[in-house]
Amino acid sequence: MTQPLLESELEPRYLYVHTFGCQMNEYDSLRVQRILAAHGYLVTPDMVSADVIFLNTCSVREKAEQKVHSFLGRLKRLKSHHPGLKIILAGCVAQQLGNKLLKRFDHLDLVLGTRAISAVGDLLEKIQQTNKRLAYLPEVDSMTPRELFTASPAATSPVTAPVTIMQGCNNFCTYCIVPYVRGRERSRPSREILDEIEKLTSCGTREVLLLGQNVNSYGRGLEEKISFVELLHRIQEETDLLRLRFTTSHPKDLTDELIRCFADLPVLCKYLHLPVQAGSDRILKRMNRGYTAGHYLEKIQRLRDACPEIGLSSDVIVGFPGETEEDFQQTMDLLKTVQYDNLFSFRYSDRPHARAAAFDDKLDEETKARRLMELQALQADITLRKNEAEVGTLREILVEGPSKTQEELLTGRTHQNRIVHFESTRPCTGELITVRIREAASHSLKGEPAA
Numbered sequence: 001m002t003q004p005l006l007e008s009e010l011e012p013r014y015l016y017v018h019t020f021g022c023q024m025n026e027y028d029s030l031r032v033q034r035i036l037a038a039h040g041y042l043v044t045p046d047m048v049s050a051d052v053i054f055l056n057t058c059s060v061r062e063k064a065e066q067k068v069h070s071f072l073g074r075l076k077r078l079k080s081h082h083p084g085l086k087i088i089l090a091g092c093v094a095q096q097l098g099n100k101l102l103k104r105f106d107h108l109d110l111v112l113g114t115r116a117i118s119a120v121g122d123l124l125e126k127i128q129q130t131n132k133r134l135a136y137l138p139e140v141d142s143m144t145p146r147e148l149f150t151a152s153p154a155a156t157s158p159v160t161a162p163v164t165i166m167q168g169c170n171n172f173c174t175y176c177i178v179p180y181v182r183g184r185e186r187s188r189p190s191r192e193i194l195d196e197i198e199k200l201t202s203c204g205t206r207e208v209l210l211l212g213q214n215v216n217s218y219g220r221g222l223e224e225k226i227s228f229v230e231l232l233h234r235i236q237e238e239t240d241l242l243r244l245r246f247t248t249s250h251p252k253d254l255t256d257e258l259i260r261c262f263a264d265l266p267v268l269c270k271y272l273h274l275p276v277q278a279g280s281d282r283i284l285k286r287m288n289r290g291y292t293a294g295h296y297l298e299k300i301q302r303l304r305d306a307c308p309e310i311g312l313s314s315d316v317i318v319g320f321p322g323e324t325e326e327d328f329q330q331t332m333d334l335l336k337t338v339q340y341d342n343l344f345s346f347r348y349s350d351r352p353h354a355r356a357a358a359f360d361d362k363l364d365e366e367t368k369a370r371r372l373m374e375l376q377a378l379q380a381d382i383t384l385r386k387n388e389a390e391v392g393t394l395r396e397i398l399v400e401g402p403s404k405t406q407e408e409l410l411t412g413r414t415h416q417n418r419i420v421h422f423e424s425t426r427p428c429t430g431e432l433i434t435v436r437i438r439e440a441a442s443h444s445l446k447g448e449p450a451a
């Protein structure tokens with residue numbers, strides 16, 4: 001493997017990054033930017049002037065995968081005008097299709113599996129020197145934690161930064177491709193996580209989002225004896241973070257101990273994303289989720305008893321094979337009961353390898369689309385009502401910087417992950433401030449700093 005050159009020895013070359021999918025992919029894309037910076041690459045927002053295009057892909061839903069294929073197709077023309085351009089494709093689609101992608105897209109140079117991110121710099125140098133195209137899909141068991149999780153994703157730290165604590169999943173929900181493209185669960189040693197958080201806070205990060213497909217199982221399989229709850233306590237005690245969040249949690253693994261953390265740990269934001277997926281026990285069983293709607297609702301109650309102000313969000317899939325009108329109404333009833341602050345909802349689509357792809361009682365697209373529209377309309381009402389109930393309250397927010405939609409305003413988030421825009425007479429990015437909420441809209445709030 002070649003040694004990266006020092007930044008000062010290199011002419012700048014340009015890297016364009018496009019990320020599809022989840023926060024784990026966002027994190028991996030940041031790692032790639034960091035690794036390629038050491039090989040002399042500057043990030044550019046202009047794809048046409050790039051020397052390397054890095055696409056990080058998602059195959060968790062069929063639609064996301066189709067977007068990747070069409071994006072890749074469009075790059076063929078660009079490459080014909082710029083033959084030196086190298087195109088790299090990573091993430092779940094890369095892991096799933098591997099060499100087939102090189103055969104189908106002859107302008108693609110490098111395919112990297114989900115566990116291959118740390119090798120991107122060396123492999124890019126290799127394909128540049130040899131002019132050969134390559135797919136690299138290492139087995140997860142053959143990798144060290146350092147190769148899997150390379151630390152310090154960014155040279156400059158944003159106010160809020162992600163930190164991966166585990167990868168992969170052992171749950172095998174019948175609709176999900178993740179265990180096949182991300183492999184079995186692997187946790188990251190706690191010392192590495194704490195070191196990364198320490199580096200981030202020393203560069204200005206105030207809030208960390210711990211990432212994993214199923215963070216509640218953190219620690220299984222590690223040599224050290226540590227649980228997710230113990231990790232949260234250590235972060236509270238040993239770091240200078242102002243705020244901590246985590247995602248994603250599996251309802252079946254949400255313990256009373258973890259629920260107590262929302263009341264006991266000041267650093268932990270009072271917010272939980274707890275995917276329910278369906279409100280019908282019959283469908284939950286076919287999804288292999290490992291809980292009933294009743295068990296799920298009991299956990300929601302215990303969360304609210306321990307921490308009455310907790311904000312909640314969830315994921316729902318509509319139109320799972322065999323979903324009847326009655327099953328769907330049970331999902332709608334669950335939404336009415338829980339009153340989530342926010343919801344991410346999707347139509348079911350077949351995924352390769354996933355068991356549900358072989359189920360024979362699929363629903364037609366029209367029914368799925370109608371149910372999704374009904375469900376989203378219900379949730380839009382709930383979210384708006386909950387946002388309106390915020391008007392007049394005082395909320396502590398962490399200020400993240402200028403608003404993306406209204407330049408003259410700053411933006412922050414409440415504990416419950418609500419976005420608040422406000423005017424400020426002084427720079428206060430990175431600070432915790434208190435605002436009075438003045439207006440509510442469907443996706444955000446407006447406020448003013450409290451005296």
Ligand code: SF4
Binds near residue numbers: 170171173179213
């Ligand atoms: S818990 Fe289920 S839905 Fe989540 S990543 Fe694992 S298999 Fe997929």
